[in-house]
Amino acid sequence: MSQKGFDRRAFLAAASAAVVGGPALAQSVDGAGTVEIERPINHVIRRNISSFRTLDWQPHFSNLTKGAVLVDISSRALHYWEESGQYHLYPCSVPLTEDLTRRGRTQVVLKDPSPDWRPTPSMKQRNPEWPDYVGPGPDNPLGTRAMHLSWQYYRIHGTHDTRKIGRRSSNGCIGLYNEHIEELYGLAQVGTQVLLI
The missing domain is CATH 2.40.440.10 (L,D-transpeptidase catalytic domain-like)
Incomplete structure (x- = not known):
């Protein structure tokens, strides 16, 4: 019984140390439906939630008349x-x-x-x-x-x-x-x- 309590305390202490001492990982969803993930080195990567890729219109249409x-x-x-x-x-x-x-x-x-x-x-x-x-x-x-x-x-x-x-x-x-x-x-x-x- 005391062994289980010790292991639990050790686990909680290690987890707390990792959270407090480790680098923060933040993410938020912006209005465009993408997730911004900030890496520990402050490098921001933009990923579309649905994994679709955005495209440009120019390779496919000569103009946007009427959309x-x-x-x-x-x-x-x-x-x-x-x-x-x-x-x-x-x-x-x-x-x-x-x-x-x-x-x-x-x-x-x-x-x-x-x-x-x-x-x-x-x-x-x-x-x-x-x-x-x-x-x-x-x-x-x-x-x-x-x-x-x-x-x-x-x-x-x-x-x-x-x-x-x-x-x-x-x-x-x-x-x-x-x-x-x-x-x-x-x-x-x-x-x-x-x-x-």
């Missing part, structure tokens, strides 16, 4: 630059398989503030048990907002199923958390250029 959306399928991230250059980064869901994935340039052609959903013919063929129509609301797979792209059946939309974000889980569309699609919906406009890579 620009870049969807990186491999990192499952949607990058948006406002016309002013203000940058936004959102985690997203991407298509389940390569054959459902489309890459290239398109644009926003319609903004739907209360989307309804109908499965495409190929979706219905793969999943005949799916309903033919789902109106706006909590059962709608398009969430609270949708932006139609110039490619038939392709959209950037929300989802009520938050487990899908950050995964290969869609039938071709790009999905965002509802709060993120609502923000993007308010920023983007018809004619916003979109590139999927």
Whole structure:
């Protein structure tokens, strides 16, 4: 019994000495969603919480007229630059398989503030048990907002199923958390250029 008490005291004393005598390690989250970690040598390293990397628009677009959306399928991230250059980064869901994935340039052609959903013919063929129509609301797979792209059946939309974000889980569309699609919906406009890579 006394041996256990001694070991406990020794452990607590050693832990206290390490905390008091050792260098401080501080971290904080800034408004950009990154963590700043201060090393004992006062070297600051910035890491994105979600491990997505920020990108520049210039390698992908010639201008930011009407803003620009870049969807990186491999990192499952949607990058948006406002016309002013203000940058936004959102985690997203991407298509389940390569054959459902489309890459290239398109644009926003319609903004739907209360989307309804109908499965495409190929979706219905793969999943005949799916309903033919789902109106706006909590059962709608398009969430609270949708932006139609110039490619038939392709959209950037929300989802009520938050487990899908950050995964290969869609039938071709790009999905965002509802709060993120609502923000993007308010920023983007018809004619916003979109590139999927």
